Structure formats: C-alpha cells, structure tokens
Amino acid sequence: MSTYVDGLTWWTVHSALDGKEAMRRALARRRGGGARGHTIASLEVHGADGRTATIRFVQMADSDRTVGSSAAAPARGAGGVGHRAGLSAFVKVLQALAEGKEHIPYRDSRVTQILQHSLDPYEGPLAVTFVGCLSDEQKDLHETE
DSSP states (O other): OOOTTTTOOOOSSHHHHHHHHHHHHHHHHHHOOOOOOOEEEEEEEETTOOEEEEEEEEEEEOOTTOOOOSSOOOOOSSHHHHHHHHHHHHHHHHHHHTTTOOOOOGGGGGHHHHHHHHOGGGOOOOOOOOOOOOOOGGGGGGGGO
8 A cells, every 4th residue: 555645755866975965955845845744764775785775764743832932833733733643643653563562553644654664573673763852941841841
C-alpha cells in the first residue's frame, strides 16, 4: 500500500556534496513555506556489494507552541491538530512496539505509514534515536510542560 504525500520531493545524489546541497534545498523549502509540518528525510545508501541501507531523519512538528513563544509558530488551534495527531500516533506505534503488541497502529497517520518500514522489527535491524531540544530558560518553561 502506498501513501500519498502532497509536495513530496525526491533528489538523487551521488556524493556527500550532492547530499549536502539536497539538505540545504530541503531546509530552505521548509523555512520558505511557512508551514510547521513534520519533515522526513530519507537517505538510501547503495553499497558496491549490492546491499542497501536506509536512514530516516524525522522532525516532528512543534505544534504545541503558542503565540509569543520563543520561535515563530502558529497559535494553538485547527492548524496544529493534525500535527498533534501525527505525534500522538507516532507515540502509540512506539508504545505498541515496546510492549510487543500484536497490532501496531501504523495506519493511524501518514507519518507512521511512511515510517512503517523503518520501525517494523520484522523489516530488519532497528535502531531509534530521539533528540530533544530543550531550553533551561525560565521564559520557555511553558513549552516543556
């Protein structure tokens, strides 16, 4: 089953310099669009021996920010509902995987549908790393609660 993603862009790169340029264009496109959606960058590496490895970099939208926060972001409301739903679905998938449940709710959002092959332990070796960007400033405390 395929998942349709409006505005998806695919770039083929043949060197580290090409990859750096593709990431620069992707970041510029994200910043220029004004949207605060989720971002998924997939790096597929083909080895000379015919093996393939895929690394996915995921940035989940920070939709819970409010007007007047430390970064320009839309106010809470209808615009952030989809982002929170995607993040919530992602958490549900990770919980189901961690608990060894028989049913994993990948179909609950586009984000989890796209990431299914990266998260499914039956697809091969799995490694997930989370990076949280936090501020220790008192003025940003409301963003981390």
